[in-house]
Amino acid sequence: MRNIIGTAVSGEDFFQRPNVIKRIARSLEDGNHVYLSAPRRVGKTSIMNYLRENGLKNRVFVYEITESIGDTEDFYKILAKKIIESQAFRGLDKVSERFRKATEKLIQHINISVDLPFVKIATQNTDKISFHSEFEKILEELELNNLHLVIMIDEFPKTLENIMNRKGKPEALQFLQIFRDLVHNPKIKGKVQFLxxxxxxxxxxxxKLDALHLITMLNVIEVPPLNTEEAGKMLQQILDNYQVQIQPDAIKTILEEIDWLIPFHIQLAAQEIIDVYEYENQIIDNQLVKRAFAQILHHRNNVYFEIYLERLKKNLETPDYKFANELLDKIANKDSIDKAETHDLAVKHSVTDTYKATLESLVYDGYINNHDDVNRYRFNSSIFKLWWKKYVC
Ligand SMILES: Nc1ncnc2c1ncn2[C@@H]1O[C@H](COP(=O)(O)OP(=O)(O)OP(=O)(O)O)[C@@H](O)[C@H]1O
Ligand SMILES: [Mg+2]
Structure with a gap:
């Protein structure tokens, strides 16, 4: 297995995660729409890549990443394009008149070149159309026999956030409402699912939009970190690929040091172990593991961690940002912080109304957790904690 750092993997580079895949498969088979939940860099996009490549029984997948989109109509335009270009569409022969018309209308308004047997391409048209209505029409009429179409949308929350920041809350609410109506459309139910x-x-x-009722139709599936056995296997597979020799005991030490066993942090550790091995040319033992870990905090890895700090700066109001910053400083220095202290800190920064929401997004976005003890927060990742201590505190 190659050590591909920073981008989602596919094919041979994907470390198998049968448990998560099984849970997604079961939920889709039960007819759910699914939201894959996990903090940054846990491997969500890689899982979607796996599903795209390998499929699931009776299901065809299309995938779109909507990170830069900040407008409802653009969102449906890009989804429509993806679906019209998909393999599933190309296989269609008998289609309804309504379906044919909606497809033709969309093709006239989207820059797309596709050859479909049932479509007589007319010239481009600049009349205004509602992309979301036409998109809904083609889904309503889509006949895939016994197959289900699963539309995977990566970075859906970012799209919602973009709309909220660029166009305001009412439009973001409308985006969610339109999406919910689409998902609940009885003519679509049972044949189209969203992931x-x-x-x-x-x-x-x-x-923030006071609209949790608009996402209750999503079945949330958590993508957990790897367990110790899986993490050891993944690390070994990477090291084998680079012919690195390592003592079994040293593998154990690495996993203990990483603590939060997400594939990405295993890759970061592997990178340094490979470097040390090549430099020293001797079997990796606990002493060399220590050296490798000191290197993880090297400048070259800043780019992966700075993004966490930037996001806080960008998304929190100044007092909330100051609160979050000091909170993380304290956790980095003391390993954990209890709930009473978080409240004291909120009083200090005059954020008693908003600090709970800030804490919650720090948990959701993978900075901290209170899994072991609900009254204490600690960093998810010991590597990130060390980085914070070195570069931010
Ligand atoms: N199953 C896996 N096998 C091998 N490497 C993986 C696996 N899952 C994730 N990775 C690695 O972890 C990193 C993050 O992967 P990916 O982009 O899939 O995560 P993500 O959860 O989508 O991240 P983000 O939240 O930033 O979108 C990448 O470096 C990728 O190579
Ligand atoms: Mg991703």
Whole structure:
């Protein structure tokens, strides 16, 4: 397995995650719409890649990433394009008149070149159309026999956030309402399903809109970190690929040091282990593991962690940002912080009305958790904690 750092993997580079895949498959088979929930960099996009490549019984997948989209109509335009271009569409022969017309209308308004047997392409048309209505029409009329179409939308929460920031809350609410109506359309139910995810959490954004009732149709599936056995296997597979020799005991130490066993952090550790091995040319033991870990905090990895700090700056009002910053400083220095202290800190920064929402997004976005003890928050990742201590505190 190659060590592909920073971008979603596919094919041979995907470390198998049968448990998560099984849970997604079961939920889709039960007819749910799914929201894949996990903090940044846990491997959501890679899982979607796996599904695209390998499929599931009776299901065809299309995938679109909507990170840069900040407008409802653009959102449906891009989804329509993806679906019209999909393999599923190309296989259609008998279609209804309404379906044919809606498809032709969309093709006239989207820059797309596709050859479909049932479509007589007319010239481009600049009349205004409602992309979301036409999109809904083609889904209503779509006949895939016994197959189900699963539309995977990566970065759905980012789209919602973009609309909220660029166009305001009423338009963001309308976006959610339109999406919910589409999902509830009885003519679509049972043949089209949505699988959503994103690098930022959906519920905290929807909460800002006071609209949690608009996402209750989503079945949330958590993507957990790897367990110790899986993480050891993944690390070994990467190291084998680079012919790195390592003592079993050292593998155990690496996993203990990483603590939060997400594939990305295993890759970061593997990168340094490979470097140390090549430099020293000797079997990796606990001593060399220590050296490798010191290197993880090297400048070259800043780019992966700075994004967490930037997001806080960009998305929080100044007092909330100051609160979050000091909170993380305290956790980095003391390992954990209890709830009473978070309240004291909120009083200090005059954010008693908003600090709970800030805490919740820090949990959702993968900075901190209170899994072990509901009254104490700690960093998810010991690597990130060390980075915060070195570069931010
Ligand atoms: N199953 C896996 N096998 C191998 N590497 C993986 C796997 N899952 C994730 N990774 C690695 O972890 C990193 C993050 O993966 P990915 O982009 O899929 O995560 P994500 O949860 O979609 O991240 P983001 O929240 O930033 O969108 C990448 O470096 C990728 O190579
Ligand atoms: Mg992703």
């Amino acid at each position: 959503l995810t994103g690098s930022i959490g959906l519920p905290p954004i929807v909460k």
